[in-house]
Every structure is written in C-alpha cells, then in structure tokens.
Amino acid sequence: MDFLWQENAGGRRGPKKALTLESIADAAIAVADAEGLAAVSMQRVAADVGFTKMALYRYLPGKAELVAVMLERAMGEPPVLSPEDWRAALTRWSEALISVFVGHPWAIEASTGSRPVGPNELRWMEAALAVLPGGLTGAERMDTIAVVAGLVRALVVQPAESGLITAITEHADRFPAISAALADMAVHGGQDQAFRFGLARLLDGLETLITQRV
Known part of the structure; x- marks a missing residue:
C-alpha cells in the first residue's frame, strides 16, 4: 500500500522518472471511462502512455494496484463540509459521491472487496464522520457512513426508469401495483427522486435516534 501514500511517487528502478502515478492513472481512467474496468490492463495502459509494460512495473506491482491508484485519482479530495448543519453536510457529501460514481461508473466495482485503500478514500470517510453530531457510538457512526454510501452506490446501479x-x-396487466405507481407519477410527478427521498428518510431516522438519546 505504500505506493498510495507516497508523495509524487515515481518508478522504483531506473535512472529517470519519465512517468508519474498520476499520468498512469489518468491514462487508465480514460480507458475505464470509455470501455469499462475490464478493458484496463498494464499492457493497454503502457501502450497508451507510450511505454513498455515492463516500464509500468517500475511504478506499480500489477493491475490491482493500478485500479487502486485510479480510484484515488477519480475520487480526489472530498467536499468541504460545514459541521453547523450535519444533515446538509451529509447531503452535500452524498451528492459529491454520487457525482464520482456517475462520472466513473467503474468506480463502483473498483471500490468493492478486499483491496488497497489510499488517503483520498479515507479523507472522504473522515469528512463525513467529522460532521456527525454527538449521541452515536463509534460503531453507529461508521455504520451511518456505510449505509449512506451504500444508498448512493445502490441508486447509481439502479436500472434506468425508461426501461x-x-x-x-x-x-401492465401482470404488474398492477407497478402500473398504479407509474400512473400516479404521470399525474403527480415525483419521479427521479429516489436519491433525495431515500437519503432524507435515512437522515430522519438517524435524527430520531439521536433525539431519543438526548
């Protein structure tokens, strides 16, 4: 994991640092954005940056580490949040996170499972945890961020409403409940609000829990 935490990390061998992790990550992100994460390989990225595959191994051990650097680069710094209104702060944090996943759909897969975790990803977690009010245990604070992030991830991969x-x-005759809901939406609107509706209800429940403990 050291490669994720080094400032201006360069190649581990060789007389000249002709590449940077940032330039390698940018090339890999361009491939993943256009063709998906499966299209990313050390060979493909090396060709795109004009170097040999072996040259990339001076910077990264393999694809898993390359994907970790890609995710760090794609996430960037978290938004600046105000602790004065924790609900507004978590809403802004969630909106920023959904923008990352919408802009880089492969990041959903890249941020799943056992993998190296870098400073940017932890900064996002730190920013969200820092604005939570008192009244929650450490486990509940971590779970809150996990559930909010899970909502974001779930809605990004939700099938398009048009389909x-x-x-x-x-x-329609086989699915009357769905048909009735869609008919009501056609009259009263409210479509495409799953993210805001779900987040608001989640924060309502959290606020109730905190209030009950005061």
Missing part, C-alpha cells in the same frame, strides 16, 4: 416504463407498458 421499466417500456417493459410495464407491454405487460
């Missing part, structure tokens, strides 16, 4: 409408139009 749902197309399917139900042809089979």
